[in-house]
Amino acid sequence: MKFNHEEFEENNLSITRYESMLRSNDIKFFDSDEFESIIHHYLENGKIAKAKKAITLSLSQHPSSVNLKLLQVEVLVFEDRLDKANDLLAELHAIEPENEEIYIQKANIVSKQHNHTQAIQLLNTALEYTNDDADVYSLIGMEYLFMDDFENAKINFMKCLASDNQDYSALYNIIYCFDFLEQHEEAIAYLNGFLDKNPYCEVAWHQVGKQYFDLKEYEKALAAFEFAIISDEYFIGAYLEKGKVLEKLKRYNEAIENYRITLELDDPTSFALLRIGKCFERLGSDDLAIQHYSKTVHEDPLLDKGWIAITDFYMRKRNYQKALYYTNKAISIDAENVLYWKRYAKINNRLAFFEEAERGYRKALELGNYELETWINRSDILRFIGEADAALQNMLQAIEFYPENAEIQYRLAGFYYEKQDYYSGELHLRKALAIDTEYVIVLEELFENIYKLSTVQKVIASFE
DSSP: OOOOHHHHHHHHHHHHHHHHHHHHTOOOOOOHHHHHHHHHHHHHTTOHHHHHHHHHHHHHHOTTOHHHHHHHHHHHHHTTOHHHHHHHHHHHHHHOTTOHHHHHHHHHHHHHTTOHHHHHHHHHHHHHHOSOHHHHHHHHHHHHHHTTOHHHHHHHHHHHHHHOTTOHHHHHHHHHHHHHTTOHHHHHHHHHHHHHHOTTOHHHHHHHHHHHHHTTOHHHHHHHHHHHHHHOTTOHHHHHHHHHHHHHTTOHHHHHHHHHHHHHHSSOOHHHHHHHHHHHHHTTOHHHHHHHHHHHHHHOTTOHHHHHHHHHHHHHTTOHHHHHHHHHHHHHHOTTOHHHHHHHHHHHHHTTOHHHHHHHHHHHHHTTOOOHHHHHHHHHHHHHTTOHHHHHHHHHHHHHHOTTOHHHHHHHHHHHHHTTOHHHHHHHHHHHHHHOGGGGHHHHHHOHHHHTOHHHHHHHHTTO
8 A cells, every 4th residue: 555644644643543442442433444554554564463353343343344354355365264265255246346356365365276377367357447457467477477477477567567667576576587588688678668768767777787797798787887876876786786897897996985885875784795805805905805704704694605705715825724713613603504514624635634524525415515526525535544435335325426427437446446346346447438538547546556457457458
């Protein structure tokens, strides 16, 4: 519901009077419009119990009000009491067959039952009776989204925006459809058409900039974000996006200025602090970089990008002790983050703490990181620390994910030959050679004694 200032004050007065009545237990009369405003207020703020109480009281004073009964339907649908909602809608349809809200609520019910085609049919009927077609077009668009029909969703959101050019949620949904369909050029053309009629729409300029950014046309993106800022100098999102573009253009000092503006306009965001840190690092200002990375994790300790930025900073400086210190801090906050465990493993490997490195790779695998590098690194470490059987089992698990990988097959061949299981060794060696003969260097470097065996050399020679 959209109110002007006078209506807003009246609604507040009605709510104040109503809540005062509840506290005093002294029943007062409210007209049906007042009750509608009161119930809408509670529904919009998620106070369902209060809304239900207001509906009961309103219907005791206005038992024939169709609008109040429609609000009752809305609550019934919210509570999944769909049969009762349908029964009430049938009664209301008999009274007011041209009330668009009846069709909207029917559409809501069948949509919840995953019958989106019927919901669209009902909403199209609502269009015949409504004076607010923008909202109905938006609902139709959402039904098409539920069906993954992005073309028709886009068309209906466009109709919504044509009816109400201030409906920015429709604009965002249009761009979402364009993005999903990878229609960046078409999105730009549409937005430019919209901007011809609404030249100071900061949201549209912002979206144009994002499209150009995706197309890597950074100068055009920069111009669009600048127009967004001209349209609204307090538009934080435009400053952030402009900063990202300036980073791509290697104009790091200007990027920092834009990120800093966002810190002045609102409370500091971890994203802006992180990007400032990245810019300072690229400018070679290491002290300022680490200072902002530290502010990032202080502002949002759960932001893994902040901890990773600090860890990677020290890894690039080959200061592995400090890198490990910050990785341990990150793990203490979120022990289920696979990115932390991968770095934990890599750092410990560099420090020659092999058992800890193996633990890191094992934990990464347990958390679902099935990258080839993780399997291979863990296997090589296990073999190095004398856990050949565990290394073999690790590779047998890896081969389930990468059955055509030569590196794994050569390692399996080596492990089986070392166990004197020559049949399995030769089987995997032949598989490996069939995939890629050049990777035989894996066998030569990791299993030198096996590689030199005459039987192994004969198998290798047969593939040359």
